[in-house]
Amino acid sequence: MADRNELTDPGPATPDTSDWTWVVTRRCPDCGFDPNEVSPLAVTEVVRDDKRRYAAVLGRADVRARPAAGVWSPLEYSCHVRDVCDVMRGRLEQILAGGGHETVRFANWDQDAAADEGAYWRSDPGVVRGELEAAFDAAAEAFDRPDGDEWNWAGLRSDGSEFTARTLGLYFLHDLTHHLWDVRG
Template identity: 60%
Template sequence: MTEPSTAGAADPGPATPDDADWTWVLTRPCPDCGFDATALTVGEVPAALRDAATRYAVRLAEPDARTRPSAGIWSPLEYTCHARDVSDVMRGRLEQILDGAGEQVQFANWDQDETAVQEQYWRADPTTVQREVTAALEAAATTYSRPVGDQWEWPALRSNGSRFTARTLALYFVHDIRHHLWDVNA
């Protein structure tokens, strides 16, 4: 285990970048976290996001929240900062789809690893991040409550060419949030 960082601590070094295309979780269960997109309806997404907010907040209260389990692997604090930021990105992406009114929209690229370094996730205050992740997931849950009927099938394109609908984006998003709960044992 690496030593816990503190607010003034030096950069612990980069995490191992995740450049995998996780869109496959839309068609088969994740062997790590067990998420199965076919077992979740879009109507359940807001509750899943709110449940995750509680679980992240509880995990950040544990004494090892700043501790990286090994070199190159984010600490629970860093994963929670990522969950906060991905919640904002995915909320914005759904808003973009809804604003597109059924026309295909294209998402701007978002580099999660670059964001972690720029925002210095390892220096974040766990108490502040508890509030922020709760607010971000609540805002996302509210936004994911908005689509109705055919709006769930409105299209989008990610910068790498992956095709989404509002529905598949919702399921992809929930997997990301749940997978990182699995990463931090929450």
């Protein structure tokens, strides 16, 4: 594999400006994720299973190859998923810390800016694997915490989309599932 200093910047990926919030209520026609088939109690199980699947993706020979111009490579998707784990864990922790007394507000997270600033394309797959596994473990532990009515406590994204701990978990699982579909993991 080429030295990371010899890699050529593939340029930014095409930004995804879609509103994916609908995936918490209906099946995704692309990846097949169906929120109606997932219990909040299954979030941790799915996260732990997906950790192994992403680790396998990072071991592939084509991990740096972009399938098309403007589309992330499996490595870049894995970096994104690592960060998604941290963002969703943080948002869930924020909901739980709010104690259900108020709708907490999430800070904005720009996934495209994170990819550019983090130079995902330049990352070392072995390092990302360790970071990804740690992020998956922390997210699984966080989603193991809510109990009973806590799943209904709310948070508000910066664009005004409202989530409960439950729908945040569904949104998170769709992201993991969809990106495995993206990389054919």
